[in-house]
Amino acid sequence: MAFRAGVLTVSDAGSKGLRRDESGEVIKEVLSSCGIEIERYEVVPDEQEVIEARLRQWADDVGVDLIVTTGGTGFGPRDVTPEATRAVLDREAPGLMVAITVEGLKNTPLAMLSRGVAGARGKTLIVNLPGSPKGVREALQVLVPVLPHLLELLRGEASPHQLR
Secondary structure: OOOEEEEEEEOHHHHOOOOOOHHHHHHHHHHHHOOOEEEEEEEEOOOHHHHHHHHHHHHHHHOOOEEEEEOOOOOOOOOOHHHHHHHHOOEEOHHHHHHHHHHHHOOOHHHHHOOOOEEEEOOEEEEEEOOOHHHHHHHHHHHHHHHHHHHHHHHOOOOHHHHO
């Protein structure tokens, strides 16, 4: 069974059509190239309630396997994506963000400023990525190799690791 994903870009300017969503396009391109079907895509403003509602809807009602967000993970006054994500998660997966940060630090010290979180809501994995296309691409290079196994685990499907 194929995996289905939602891509949620968090950007005040993008939601008003004032900025092209390059980071969201990178996510869609990379996930599609891995055989993951992009079932939902949206650009929303930096509003915690809006972000939470979309994450809940896509996880609970649509039932996508993966939601990747981009934007809103820094220290700006309107950067609320991590707070919105934490509010809807059942379980956090801090190791994913540690791995992404460690890899990012090889390229820029600014990687340590990302406050993104990752975790599961039911059978859906939610991962916050930075707002820059370069940061998104680097983070996905870390995430993509473990995605199939992780998404299978969330579905409760047997995997070679579980059978050992």
